[in-house]
Amino acid sequence: DAKTTQPPSMDCAEGRAANLPCNHSTISGNEYVYWYRQIHSQGPQYIIHGLKNNETNEMASLIITEDRKSSTLILPHATLRDTAVYYCIVRVARNNAGNMLTFGGGTRLMVKP
Amino acid sequence: EAGVTQFPSHSVIEKGQTVTLRCDPISGHDNLYWYRRVMGKEIKFLLHFVKESKQDESGMPNNRFLAERTGGTYSTLKVQPAELEDSGVYFCASSQEDRGRFYNEQFFGPGTRLTVL
Numbered sequence: 001d002a003k004t005t006q007p008p009s010m011d012c013a014e015g016r017a018a019n020l021p022c023n024h025s026t027i028s029g030n031e032y033v034y035w036y037r038q039i040h041s042q043g044p045q046y047i048i049h050g051l052k053n054n055e056t057n058e059m060a061s062l063i064i065t066e067d068r069k070s071s072t073l074i075l076p077h078a079t080l081r082d083t084a085v086y087y088c089i090v091r092v093a094r095n096n097a098g099n100m101l102t103f104g105g106g107t108r109l110m111v112k113p
Numbered sequence: 114e115a116g117v118t119q120f121p122s123h124s125v126i127e128k129g130q131t132v133t134l135r136c137d138p139i140s141g142h143d144n145l146y147w148y149r150r151v152m153g154k155e156i157k158f159l160l161h162f163v164k165e166s167k168q169d170e171s172g173m174p175n176n177r178f179l180a181e182r183t184g185g186t187y188s189t190l191k192v193q194p195a196e197l198e199d200s201g202v203y204f205c206a207s208s209q210e211d212r213g214r215f216y217n218e219q220f221f222g223p224g225t226r227l228t229v230l
Contacts, residue, residue, distance in 0.1 A: 043117070043204050043221025044156070099208065100146060100158040100169065101219065 004088045009108040012082075018075040020107050022088030025069040031090050033064060035073050036101070039084040044103070047073065047086075078111045085109070115139070117222035119205050125228045131193040134225045138187070138207030144168075145188050146208075146219060147180060151201035162188060195229045202226050 005023040012018040024033065034049040048055055048062045050071075055062045061074040075082055085106040118137045126132050138145050147159040159178070160170040164185035173180070177196070182188040192199055206219040 038156075041223070043206070043223055044219075045221065046218035099144065099217075099219075100161055100172070101148075101156075102158065103148075103156040105155060 004090050006088050006107045011110050012078045014113050018078040020073040020086050023070045024090045027068050027090050030092050033071050034089040037084040037086045080111050083111045117207050117220050119222040119225050123226045127230050129194045134190045136188045136205030142207035144208040146206040148204040149201050197229050200229045
């Protein structure tokens with residue numbers, strides 16, 4: 001699975017958009033971009049995933065560049081409860097075989113009042 | 114619907130003792146995963162069950178770790194004997210079986226914090 005690079009930490013003002021970048025320059029054509037987050041003292045939580053088109057759900061938006069070498073997770077109106085470590089994971093979507101997640105260091109997002 | 118539950122939430126044991134962690138996945142989820150984060154390190158995959166069968170145990174660190182999932186429901190992870198470096202947070206996750214859906218997200222439990230003294 002392709003390696004990802006994320007900034008170790010970011011700050012965001014409450015109510016503003018949080019834009020979390022991820023570089024995955026070695027991504028293969030059949031690899032997807034997944035985002036999970038871990039709020040303090042909780043287990044990781046799935047946010048969103050995509051291949052090449054931009055995706056949006058009730059939690060966030062995912063913008064993937066045309067060359068797919070980088071992506072940005074957008075939390076449109078960050079709240080204090082969005083303070084967490086955000087993980088960008090790139091991997092092939094598989095069936096039951098090989099579904100484990102490979103977590104890197106992630107980005108520690110601090111949302112400030 | 115209840116989420117993934119783990120027991121105990123915390124465990125403090127001495128080096129050389131045995132500890133058993135339990136995970137109850139979301140009802141109906143065939144896939145069950147164990148991960149752990151040791152101090153200062155990243156979250157690492159340990160193993161993956163599909164129902165009662167071990168699909169992938171490539172992340173298990175050594176033979177002091179034994180995972181079981183009898184009957185394909187809850188799972189246990191036993192560490193025997195525990196060593197200092199086993200301290201960390203152990204997470205369990207579950208996901209639905211692959212029924213042609215492209216990706217089944219993994220739902221994580223809150224973790225068990227293990228401290229080996």
